[in-house]
Amino acid sequence: MNGRQRLLAFLRGEPVDSLPLMPITMMFAADHAGVKYGEYATDYRALVAGQIALADAYDVDYVSCISDPAREAADCGARVAMFDDQPPAIVETDALLADKARLASLEPPDPHTGRRMADRVRAAALFRQQVGDRKLIEGWIEGPCAEAADLRGINTLMLDFFDDPDFVHQLFEFTLQLGMRFARAQVEAGADLVGVGDAAASLVGPEFYQQFVWPYERRLVQALHDMGALVRLHICGNTGAILGGMGQLGCDIVDLDFMVSLADARRVMGPQQVLLGNIDPVRVLRGGTPESIRAAIAQCHRDAGPRYIVGAGCEVPRATAPANLRALTEYARATAP
Amino acid sequence: MPDLHELGEAIKRGDRDTAAALTKAAIETKIPAQEILDAMVGAMDIVGQRFQKNEIFVPEMLIAARAMKEAMGLLEPILVEAGITPVAKAVIGTVEGDLHDIGKNLVAMMWKGANFDVIDLGTNVSPQKFVDAVRTNNAQLVGLSALLTTTMPAIKKTVDAIKGAGLDVTKIVIGGAPVTQEYANEVGADGYAPDAASAVDVARSLL
Ligand code: B12
Numbered sequence: 001m002n003g004r005q006r007l008l009a010f011l012r013g014e015p016v017d018s019l020p021l022m023p024i025t026m027m028f029a030a031d032h033a034g035v036k037y038g039e040y041a042t043d044y045r046a047l048v049a050g051q052i053a054l055a056d057a058y059d060v061d062y063v064s065c066i067s068d069p070a071r072e073a074a075d076c077g078a079r080v081a082m083f084d085d086q087p088p089a090i091v092e093t094d095a096l097l098a099d100k101a102r103l104a105s106l107e108p109p110d111p112h113t114g115r116r117m118a119d120r121v122r123a124a125a126l127f128r129q130q131v132g133d134r135k136l137i138e139g140w141i142e143g144p145c146a147e148a149a150d151l152r153g154i155n156t157l158m159l160d161f162f163d164d165p166d167f168v169h170q171l172f173e174f175t176l177q178l179g180m181r182f183a184r185a186q187v188e189a190g191a192d193l194v195g196v197g198d199a200a201a202s203l204v205g206p207e208f209y210q211q212f213v214w215p216y217e218r219r220l221v222q223a224l225h226d227m228g229a230l231v232r233l234h235i236c237g238n239t240g241a242i243l244g245g246m247g248q249l250g251c252d253i254v255d256l257d258f259m260v261s262l263a264d265a266r267r268v269m270g271p272q273q274v275l276l277g278n279i280d281p282v283r284v285l286r287g288g289t290p291e292s293i294r295a296a297i298a299q300c301h302r303d304a305g306p307r308y309i310v311g312a313g314c315e316v317p318r319a320t321a322p323a324n325l326r327a328l329t330e331y332a333r334a335t336a337p
Numbered sequence: 338m339p340d341l342h343e344l345g346e347a348i349k350r351g352d353r354d355t356a357a358a359l360t361k362a363a364i365e366t367k368i369p370a371q372e373i374l375d376a377m378v379g380a381m382d383i384v385g386q387r388f389q390k391n392e393i394f395v396p397e398m399l400i401a402a403r404a405m406k407e408a409m410g411l412l413e414p415i416l417v418e419a420g421i422t423p424v425a426k427a428v429i430g431t432v433e434g435d436l437h438d439i440g441k442n443l444v445a446m447m448w449k450g451a452n453f454d455v456i457d458l459g460t461n462v463s464p465q466k467f468v469d470a471v472r473t474n475n476a477q478l479v480g481l482s483a484l485l486t487t488t489m490p491a492i493k494k495t496v497d498a499i500k501g502a503g504l505d506v507t508k509i510v511i512g513g514a515p516v517t518q519e520y521a522n523e524v525g526a527d528g529y530a531p532d533a534a535s536a537v538d539v540a541r542s543l544l
Contacts, residue, residue, distance in 0.1 A: 089436055093459075155439060158396040159403065162351060203439065205394035241391060282486045282515055317486060 003061030003135045004192070010309075010337070011230060011252050011274065019301070020061050020309045021332035022253075022276055023325065024234070026068070027087070027318040029054040036085045041067040042116070044123035048130060055135050058329050062136035065123045065186065066195060069142055072178055073150040075114035076106060095153035100167050108178040111185035121185045128190025136193055138232070139186030143198025144216035147175035154200055161208050172216045180223045193230040193252070196220060202237030202257070209242040214249070221249045232276070236314050243268040258284070258313030262303035276309040285312050286320040290327035297331050306337040341372060344408070345380035351400025353407040360408040370419040373412055374452060381405055381450025385534030388443075395439060398533070402446035409449065423454035425544050428470045429480035430458035432491035437484035440513060443533040444480055451537045453478065464491070464498035471504050478540055481526070483513040492516070493524040500525065508543040512536060 001009070001017045010016045025032075030040035033050035040046045051063040068087040074080045078096040081089045097103055111117040120140070127137045142150060148171045149157045160168050183194045201213050217233070224231045232253040239246060240260050247254065247269030254273055256265050258280035265275055279285055279296045288296070301308055310332040316325060341363065347355040363373045384401040387393045416422075429445050431438050438460045445457045456474055458466060471479055479499060481492050492511055499507060510528040511521050521529035528543050530536040 092436070092438075155399070155442065158399045158439075161396045162400050203395040205397070208394070208396060241394070286486070 002133070003055070003059075004131075004133055007061050007136045008192075016337060019332040019335050019337055021059065021311070021329060022062055022309050023060065023311045023328060024064070024066060024315045025051070025054055025060070026066060026315050028316040028320060028325070031318055032057065037087060038082060038084045041088055042082070042119065044119045044126060047123050048126045051127070052131060052135075055131075058325055059333065060135075060329070062138050062193070063127055063131055064138040064140060064195065065120045065127070065191065066138070066140040066197070067120075069146060069150060069197060069199070071116040071120055072109075072142055072147055072175075072182060074116045075109035075111075076151060076178070078151060090150050092153045092155070095151065095156065097152045097171070098156070100152075100164070103167070103171060103174060106174065108174065108181055111182045117182055117185070120182075121189050124186040124189035124191045137191050138193045138195050139183060139189075139191030139229070140195045140197065141179045141182045141186075142175070143196045143201065143233075143235075144172045144175045144179060144220060145201040145204075145213045146198045147178060148172055149200035151175070154203075157200070158203065161204070161212060165212075168212055172212065176216045176220055179220055183220075183224055183229065184227055187224075187227045187229045191229065193232055194224050195232045195234055196224075196251075197234050197236075199234075199236040201235050201242065202239050204242075206241045206245070209245055214245045217249055221251055225250070234314075240264065247273055253309060255311070256313065260313075262300050266304055271305065272307060274307045274309060275304045276311045277304075278311070278313040281312040281314050281317050285324055285328075286317045288324065290323050290330075293324055293327040294331050297328060301331075301335065308337065341368070341376035344373070345376045345383075348377060348380040348401055348404045348408065349384055351397065351404045353400075353404040356404040356408040357411060360411045364411065364415055370412060370415045370421055374416065374421065377405060377408055377412070378451055381447060382534070382537070385447050385450075385532075385537065389532050389534045395443075398443055398446075402443070402450065405446065405450050423452050425453050425477045425540070426456070426474055427453045427478040427480060427540070428456045428458060428467065428474060428476040429482070430462035430467060430470075431460040431482045431484075432488050432495055433461055433463050434491055435483050435485050435488035436460045437482070437513070440484065440533070441480070441482035444482065444512065444530075444536045447533040447537050448478075448480070448540060451541070453540070464495040467495050468498050468502045468504070471499060471507050472502070476507055477544060479507055479509045480536070480540075481509065481511045483511075483516060486515050489515060489520065492520075492526070496524050496526055508540075510536065510539055510543065 029050040070088045079091040230252040233251040234255040238259040256277040344359040508527040511526045528539040530539040
């Protein structure tokens with residue numbers, strides 16, 4: 001089976017030859033390909049070449065358009081700092097929606113003509129041309145809560161939940177529509193799966209999650225399925241308190257970061273939910289040895305059971321030893337679900 | 338008679354208007370400033386502990402801190418009049434190259450809540466800027482935050498710069514998700530705390 005066949009079969013619940021492998025690589029992939037991260041994040045050709053080189057070298061089952069959270073915000077007009085060899089960063093002190101009133105006149109950018117969003121859509125199209133049917137192609141969008149934080153400023157959004165719930169709902173409605181449009185463009189260009197990064201959601205407790213975040217994530221997941229895409233949810237951080245809701249979104253894959261217990265997630269989400277993760281990217285994957293990594297990932301597999309995809313809790317860190325990442329490949333390829 | 342218990346409750350639930358009104362009333366009825374302060378500090382302690390136990394989350398913690406700040410602003414002149422000075426002067430910031438500030442903000446707020454005079458330098462702060470701020474403010478305490486493994490070396494650089502500038506009496510406390518006690522020992526920091534509540538205990542124990 002090639003990576004695409006393996007993942008599609010696995011997600012349909014059909015038998016596969018080995019565990020699927022889906023670690024998130026961004027800076028690691030750019031370094032692997034020898035391009036500066038500034039270029040990787042702004043030139044789809046560099047990203048596509050880097051992802052394919054990495055996926056081939058490590059037998060990873062998919063390639064991804066992910067690079068940084070600032071693409072949508074940048075095209076909405078937010079101030080974003082660019083760096084030579086670091087990910088672009090939104091300038092939070094000068095947030096686009098520092099003044100709430102601006103939301104009323106904000107238009108969701110067109111993903112085809114926007115600068116940074118269009119670059120990602122082109123990546124999806126080029127992936128389709130170049131990997132064909134060998135690897136699964138992943139598009140990427142910011143989730144409703146994360147994008148709201150990107151536009152409003154994450155510290156301010158946290159206070160808005162109390163101060164102005166109506167505004168939060170309006171803002172999430174905007175970010176939901178933005179995400180759906182961006183996802184549709186990537187799916188039409190060739191993405192099989194859409195990754196939804198909703199990191200800021202790990203900062204709120206279960207009540208705000210259910211009241212504000214979940215309904216929009218749920219609508220997003222449904223819309224992505226209606227487009228014919230598979231859905232992967234990635235919430236960085238400690239999501240221990242919101243696992244119940246995450247399990248009811250209907251995602252094809254739920255990622256878990258390292259601070260969450262996979263055993264807990266399995267208990268809460270039931271036996272069918274596909275879980276992905278979750279060794280500590282820094283201490284275990286970068287800091288460990290191939291032996292300690294194999295032991296840690298085997299423990300994840302035991303905790304998660306057969307509906308499990310091999311990966312780390314979050315991005316594979318820069319300067320991870322190749323042998324360490326290869327330990328994930330070896331475990332995945334040598335093991336049946 | 339204004340109720341200091343109610344003041345604490347208002348801070349805990351982040352109700353800044355009530356917290357301000359009760360503080361004003363307490364000041365007007367000549368409740369000793371120290372007692373008002375104790376009520377506020379006690380409330381923030383409990384907020385920190387609840388956060389530590391995952392009973393409340395970042396939004397709840399931030400609004401409680403905001404209510405505390407509002408009440409403290411009213412109390413400050415009275416504290417000065419009464420000759421009650423902050424326990425210590427502290428400088429805090431996120432180290433160079435790092436833009437994460439939510440955790441640092443929470444620590445800054447808990448320190449303010451413990452009646453420290455806190456100067457917050459923001460994010461992406463160079464070692465030199467820390468040194469300058471410590472010197473100008475005569476700070477007894479410095480807090481360094483880093484959330485990225487790639488910026489952890491900037492903690493060491495900053496510790497070296499502060500110690501190297503002859504500011505050895507200043508106690509340095511470090512924190513942030515990837516930081517550990519071992520790392521604190523390794524770089525010669527005076528203390529480490531895993532969360533905002535224990536950041537107060539550690540700071541108190543060092544001073
Ligand atoms: C929100 C967030 C962001 C926001 C930050 C917004 C902001 N204003 O802070 C944005 C989107 C900007 C961001 C960007 C990036 N991020 Co980020 N981010 C996070 C996230 C989801 C939450 C961090 C947070 O606020 N936690 C909540 C607070 C309350 O916890 P805390 O910070 O740990 O603080 C507590 C303690 O650590 C301690 N503490 C903190 N500081 C101090 C200081 C002292 C003195 C003391 C005593 C204690 C102390 O007390 C606090 C309260 O209890 C984490 C994932 C995670 N769960 O940690 C990733 C995470 C930190 N980010 C990560 C990465 C890789 C990045 C980017 C490089 C991503 C990218 N590829 O674009 C960029 C880097 C930008 C930069 N140059 O800094 C990684 C770091 C991996 C690593 N260890 O190196 C993480 C861990 C995600 C992951 N799982 O991989 N991020």
